[in-house]
Amino acid sequence: MNYVSKMLGAPDISVTLARAAARRVYGHSNRTNPRAVPTSHRYRVEEVPPALPRALFDTHFAPLTERLPSVTYEMQRYLRRAASLRLAELISGGTWRQCATALAIPENSARQTLNVLGRAFAPDSLWPIFENVVDHIAQELDESDARVDYVKRRRLMAQWHLPADHHYAMCQDLRKLRTLREQSNPSPIEVLVWSAVTEAEYLHSPILRALRLSAEGGGRSLTLSIHRLVRPTSPVGGSLRLRPTD
Incomplete structure (x- = not known):
């Protein structure tokens, strides 16, 4: 070798x-x-x-x-x-x-x-x-x-956050996603929007990276929430609509 x-x-x-x-x-x-x-x-x-x-x-x-x-x-x-x-x-x-x-x-x-x-x-x-x-x-x-130019996109999205009113408007007819926003901060949808705009894996998002590097070593619960949204066993409702974007 x-x-x-x-x-x-x-x-x-x-x-x-x-x-x-x-x-x-x-x-x-x-x-x-x-x-x-x-x-x-x-x-x-x-x-x-x-x-x-x-x-x-x-x-x-x-x-x-x-x-x-x-x-x-x-x-x-x-x-x-x-x-x-x-x-x-x-x-x-x-x-x-x-x-x-x-x-x-x-x-x-x-x-x-x-x-x-x-x-x-x-x-x-x-x-x-x-x-x-x-x-x-x-x-x-x-x-x-x-x-x-994906470098430019990543730079523009690095500090982007999803306003709460925009999130509620997006999830108006999707109760499960509204509940996730209320239970999770940051929002799973925020990470998925970043992933869609930058054509990058959601696991590599600045939000999850920052959580993993935090003193608490967080990010696991948010990652699991996103994982369930994009990879449900039997996708329905909001999960079914999100899955093609992954």
């Missing part, structure tokens, strides 16, 4: 060779990714969402998900995060941990993504399929005239 890591770090290694060796190094959190030479893509790292939007995932990922034994909610979350990390890698040539910083994704989340997908992809050597899928998404981004 040391030899492979040194080989992949060589400045004159071809992209073809790097991809051929990818199965042996992807999934090891203490190894760098196969070197990706920055390409001539038109999109910028700032225009890569922290979590691949579900519409793009549903459109492009069938060639990969059809090869996996099961695609749970959690696996979809890892795949969407990995796609964004790979899109950033194609532009910067950096490791996924370096790309995570640019996308405001915790480094340990990038490391965990590599480990999880490494185990899932290794038996059938699926990394090249994953890379081909993301290449198609990169091409679609290149051709889009409506790219978004």
